[in-house]
Amino acid sequence: MADIFMIIVAIVAFVILAVVAIYLMINYQHPDDKNEAYFPKFIVIVGIMLAGFTAFLLPMDVANNDGYAGCTGYDTDLCGGLDMELVWSIFFWLIPIWCFVLIPFATFFYEADDGLLLNPGGEKQSRVKSAVVWTLGTIIIVGIIFVTTYFLFSEAQIPIKAYTAKTVAQGLTEQERGRIDFQSTVPAGVNFTTSFLADFDEGDRLYASGQVDLGEQTIPLKVSATTFFAGLMAWLGWFLFAIFGGIGMSALPMDLLLSFRNRPRKMDAAEYAEAQTSLRTRVNELVGIGEMIKVERDGQAPTNTSKNPFNKEKRKERQALNEFKSAVFLLEQDVQDFQACTSEYEKTNPLVPWISLIFGFFSCIISLFWLIHICVYVLPAKPIALFLNTYFAWFDGWFPLFGVLSVAIFTLYMLFAAIKGCFKFGMRCACIQLYPMIVGKTYMSAFLFNVGLVLLCSLPVVQFCATSFSSYARNSTIFRIFGVQIENLGFFGVFWKNNIFTYIFLVWSLLCMIYLWCKPKDGPPSSDALRDRLKSRTA
Incomplete structure (x- = not known):
């Protein structure tokens, strides 16, 4: 029960x-x-x-x-x-x-x-x-x-330890043998085995004292479909986890600390005017880039109907759109921060x-x-x-x-x-x-x-x-x-x-830690570079 x-x-x-x-x-x-x-x-x-x-x-x-x-x-x-x-x-x-x-x-x-x-x-x-x-x-x-x-x-090679009892007269009792392989009796001189699922401490102690001989073997095991599918899912998921988890090990604490360091503070008149001008400029730039992306996509619609994800032009278009979305998201975050320092300052939870x-x-x-x-x-x-x-x-x-x-x-x-x-x-x-x-x-x-x-x-x-x-x-x-x-x-x-995945995870975590330490804040993609690329493609 x-x-x-x-x-x-x-x-x-x-x-x-x-x-x-x-x-x-x-x-x-x-x-x-x-x-x-x-x-x-x-x-x-x-x-x-x-x-x-x-x-x-x-x-x-x-x-x-x-x-x-x-x-x-x-x-x-x-x-x-x-x-x-x-x-x-x-x-x-x-x-x-x-x-x-x-x-x-x-x-x-x-x-x-x-x-x-x-x-x-x-x-x-x-x-x-x-x-x-x-x-x-x-x-x-x-x-x-x-x-x-x-x-x-789906076949696993399970390693096992094989202990061979020498003689009972040397001090190996049936109880001691049972503690190794979970059986009640094992004749002297006959191999008895236990996988490393069990505790080897007793068997290793007897081996060190010379009472048993130790050998290492493997036995084949056909794993169930359920277990194998779990292993396959874990193996596939490791490629994502090693990369994203390695980044998050540094990014998660760093962004939380930056959230405190960049907490809302009341702006004076000069700071307010400067921030407002900067935001207005970024809004105008993104509106212009958005119009260029729309014109480009409308212009390609009748001729470029390829759905191949590896198409070079499609890949460039997706990258430009992703950069634009990233810039818009960061602008929205900055607008919220601006409001938290001005009109919404009194409503902000300290x-x-x-x-x-x-x-x-x-x-x-x-x-x-x-x-x-x-x-x-x-x-x-x-x-x-x-x-x-x-x-x-x-x-x-x-x-x-x-x-x-x-x-x-x-x-x-x-x-x-x-x-x-x-x-x-x-x-x-x-x-x-x-x-x-x-x-x-x-x-x-x-x-x-x-x-x-x-x-x-x-x-x-x-x-x-x-x-x-x-x-x-x-x-x-x-x-x-x-x-x-x-x-x-x-x-x-x-x-x-x-430990291939673990090495990738560790090395990638350390590299990301250094990179994020040098460049902690997410910056919007270069509007000028994005605009130049779009102009060259629509020309």
Whole structure:
């Protein structure tokens, strides 16, 4: 029977996540979507809860398997009364369903024109039908990739330790042998094995004393489709998480601290006139650039109908449009700051900058601790120090709930860093579409994009945290899934065994830290350069 405390904690976490998701939706949604787009809103709310609960499952898994006496061996899934393997399997399927089915469908449905669409034959086509067609295409592509890779790379080579008992007369009792392989009797001189899921301390002690011989072997294991799909999702998501998460590790605390440093201050007459002139100039420049983009697109409409995403002209057009959107967004932010220093100064909440300072301070500590932990525990072949593992274990010894909350905080922080990194990357590099989250001005397309990004990064975050906290979470179900089965999948295992993604994440984080230190503030793209490029293309 499941432990009552674990059930209560899960219910409380579910309720908190639901409240947070609904609050974000209400607070950030655009007025145009207030009484519209109910299905995309449902997908977003559940997606936010799904991402948050996935991050919460890691500390819950640890508490379920480590919080009870005698929780060792192969029966750890039910130590706390919860079948964590079943729970993880459910989430392993819900995440790809949301990422590759529901979010694409909601996005295609939302972004379609109101009313009816025209298909290539000139016949009328409903928004639902159009969304279904595009979603089916996405499912087919993902299905082909999954089936192909599963048949090619789904066999894991699990390393095991093989202990060979020399003689019982040398002091190896049946009880000691049972502590190694969880069997009651093993004849002397016969090999008995245990995978590294178990605790090797006893076997290694007997080997050091000369009572057993030690050998290392591997056994093939065909992983389930559920486990493999989780590994494939984690592997694909790592490419996004390594880049965006690496940026966010520095950008998240830096932007919070800058928010405090650039807090609203009352302007005098001279400052007011100067700021107003600067904003007016930027508005006129962007209006002119917007007209040029409109003229260019109207002029290309009859002749340039190519939908190839790799078309050179289309790529330039998208980049120019993304730069224009970035400049408009930064202008809107500066206008808001200007109003906060002038007409809206008396209405500004003075506590908000100080809250940003507090969160920025703690974000700096968490980012620093993560980078140190990677260097001293994750990357060395033999860890230099347990670091965060020791901190979590100490909290568990004092008050178990604090240890679980600490793991949840460090895990969720990685998800927030990935979101921040994606947004920062879009601001500094115009090669991707910008989907900012702005209070009261966020369309559902931006919600869907950001929720999809979080879900794609959720599994690599869980895998990374399970590996990073392997000493603390050694008995957890997720460590057995990721640290044993998925990590030893032939092709994919190479990336995790050699810490390729982790090295990319660390190096990229340090490079971004240096870059953002030298250029902390997001600046609008050069209006002159953008105007010159548009002129050369329309000439």
